[in-house]
Structure formats: C-alpha cells, structure tokens
Amino acid sequence: MNKVILSEEELENIKPGEAVTLAAIIAIMIVSIIAVAAYKLFTSNDGIIKLPGGYQFSWN
Numbered sequence: 001m002n003k004v005i006l007s008e009e010e011l012e013n014i015k016p017g018e019a020v021t022l023a024a025i026i027a028i029m030i031v032s033i034i035a036v037a038a039y040k041l042f043t044s045n046d047g048i049i050k051l052p053g054g055y056q057f058s059w060n
Contacts, residue, residue, distance in 0.1 A: 037057075041047050047059025 037049050040049055041057065041059045044059075049057045051057075
C-alpha cells in the first residue's frame with residue numbers, strides 16, 4: 001500500500017461528516033416508513049399492507 005502525503009490545499013478540501021449525515025438521514029427515513037406502516041396496520045379495518053417486491057402483511 002503506497003501512502004501519499006497530501007498538500008495543504010488537499011487537506012483543506014476534505015469535508016468530514018458527510019457520510020454520518022447521510023446515514024442519519026437514511027435512518028430517519030427508514031424509521032418514518034416503518035412508523036407509517038405500523039400505524040396503517042393498527043388503525044385500518046383491513047390491516048393489509050402491500051409492499052413492492054411481493055411483500056404483504058395483514059392484521060386480522
């Protein structure tokens with residue numbers, strides 16, 4: 001593995017935290033989608049959720 005020393009300009013262009021921010025946004029989106037699906041299951045008369053990919057959940 002070859003190591004290359006970065007110049008001062010290259011070091012200034014590095015922006016840490018972008019991956020953490022993106023991961024946090026994705027996690028919030030996933031939690032909100034699951035919350036909406038659970039709400040729909042518990043409050044509807046049918047209690048059926050159909051998701052893309054052939055997944056289906058029902059609450060009787």
